[in-house]
Amino acid sequence: MKNTKPPLWELREISKAFPGVQALDKVSVSIFAGEILALVGENGSGKSTLAKCLAGVHQPESGELIHQGEPVEFAHPFEARERGVATIYQEFSLVPTLSVAENIFLGRYVVKSKLTGIDWEMMRQQTSEILNTLSIQFDPDEVVRDLSVAEQQLIEITKAMSVDSTLLIMDEPTAALGLAETRQLHELILRLADQGQAILYISHRLDEIFQIADRITVLKDGRCIDTQPASSLEMMEVVRMMIGFDIGQHYPKEINVTSETCLEVDHISTETGVNDVSFDIKVGEVFGLGGMVGAGRTEIANALFGLDRLTEGSIKLYGEPIQLSNPADAIHAGIGLVPENRKEDGLFFNFNGSLNITLSRLSSILKWGFLNLTQEHQTGKYYFEKLNITSSGLERSAQFLSGGNQQKVVIARWLFSQAKLLIFDEPTQGVDIGAKIEVYRVINDLTSQGYSVILISSDYLELLAMSDRIAIVRDGKILQISPAKELTEYELLSIASGAEGNGNG
């Protein structure tokens, strides 16, 4: 087998910490030339961090990177490139207005001489050659903007391959791709491996990984659980390793479900991919939406908040049909959205805490048609106390609040707007554990006061613990709705990832 040769890369006991998290804890992995090594794990398990250590983006705090027996240290991604490490990230690094050839040679144009300038002919020719060796059909003069996402992905790979590389790192390369495009990409990856490239393939789609990987490394909470040849593993075993058995975290879940119906969603579809989705939510219920990133959870939330138009179906709130053509309609009807990116979509850094809260219902602080600033300040103070937000944020820009406190300011905005249904999109992402528990308490308080909650979370433990019922979403559809108590993380993950439908791979 390949393993009799010395490894191309050896990572020995790599550790890396970020403020508040031990992202990697003594992880050791070897990568051999010509193999596809898959790195799997839940969100936040350390996959991307490990890849970034190898790509020179992060510097590990301890441990060794060994390239063909020689220890190396990378201060900068350039140095990793020089050692033959090419990385393809989730976000593209292509310039859309330039041609394929220009993109591939970006930053290292071939210069004929100082007088005649850039040697376009040479670059075009070389691009064609590279494309040929990869068996990709492209005109080097084609402008990148006109290519499909999948084609751009291929150009991205071509670009990475055009510098002599021996290791190709791909972080969730199929996240934006359809089925046919994914297959095209996989064929290319297999071809590259045949040519002797080592490939580190990061994905949370287990079905894919079992199709192409030679070996699988499972990470959990920054630790390497195991590395095994794919042929000797079963998909369910991998799922079990990803979850681990110590479900030790404590969630302060309260059950406040009543028999009254809050929201009825009847066969809705949108152009953004929501496909014939139906469910209902009771007053006081926490309704979880589980699924992989990109499965359509956020799109369902957007439809309920008036961000995406319905192409089919209807929505009723407290028995009343509602038409949502923009967020203002949804807010008026009594729906609030706590967005995933609170900095980009939630907060106003040019406003202090009070102003951030009252914006959702300025009509209620009017006096003689003008904003009553005293009442506004008191409102802010009331919610800051109610949600236990650092009081300094009342007078200062919301920018200076911690992540958890910022989150609570956004929640306060919806409490003030008299929303009855709150949609939480990844509410605990990027907040520390103390603030997480605060958010859970807020959810409990809300449901006990008759609010209903839709919870979107990629933290499955959190989702299982805090939801009353969970809908599992994949490809814009709800596959099943079950009481959270009857669902295990194992089942949730295997259904959401598509492992179940594919048997044992």
Place this chain on the structure above:
Amino acid sequence: MNNLVKFFRSAIAGPLAALIIAVILISLTTDRFLTTQNLINVSLQVSTVAIAAIGSTLVILTADIDLSPGSAAALTTCVLAILVKNMQIPLPLGILLVLVMGIGLGFINGFISSYGRIPSFVATLATMSMYRGLAFLITEGHPIFSISPNLEQIFYGKLLGIPLPFIYMLVLYAAAAIFLRRTRSGRAIYAVGGNESAAHLSGIHVKRTRLLAFILAGLAAAIAGTLMSARLNSGSPNYGVGLELAAIAAAVIGGASLAGGSGNVVSTLFGALTVAVVQNGLNLNAVPAAWQNLTLGAIIVLAVGVDMWRGDIGKNLSRIFSFRKGDENPGRQRTAS
């Protein structure tokens, strides 16, 4: 005391300080500055630009830009002249009509950029050209003189010894300040400029808000245009050249951020006054016009620079003078409150 500290940290302090420094420096160079007649002159000079600058500030607050006020003002003078002189429409009605037209011009700007999704710089670059073109078209390129004997009164009249344009300016600034600070639409303008996406998700009608800012800017430009025609009792397609830049300069010197969401009209007024005072001072000292343009440019860079570098300057000073150790100065943080 606490209020005093608060004031000096507020957004108004910088532009006000600049104005005071300008006044002191100029009074030192010439004793003709602080005379009643000269101050009346300054107030007459500043009013047109300052009123147009209200509009620029509103538009800049939503993170847009309006390049058309100069042309809109020119068109206003021409339409007013045609209505009142050629068509014999009563002056008050004529003024009312051109103000409505200003709203319409603003609506066009806002509609193209907000609903037409054409960047406001481009949209108003186009209308800047179009509005002036229209002004030339309807006047066939000729100025129209002696519109109405009553028109000059609007500009040269006085109330309690104070020139009327100065009073219009103060009233309009007060109205704009209350609008921005105490109305829902005013708050929406700050929200849209501060974070458009969050504003949308908070139920603010983003497009409508941006449109409103442009409409009010169009109205402000028409008021400025009316004052221009009153000053010379004439209308001309050549009036108001560069007004848009002077207005933007006033807003920027007043500390409005072109990124949107921060700034206020009172600071803009101080910005406009600073420019007027400096120009007047240079005139009094017989500095050639070319040097005045250079000076205006330098003031813009300095005013914005001081604002941007405040944090750094503070930090460096505290490093040099170690007695300020531990006093962190994160730079000015503006809020709308």
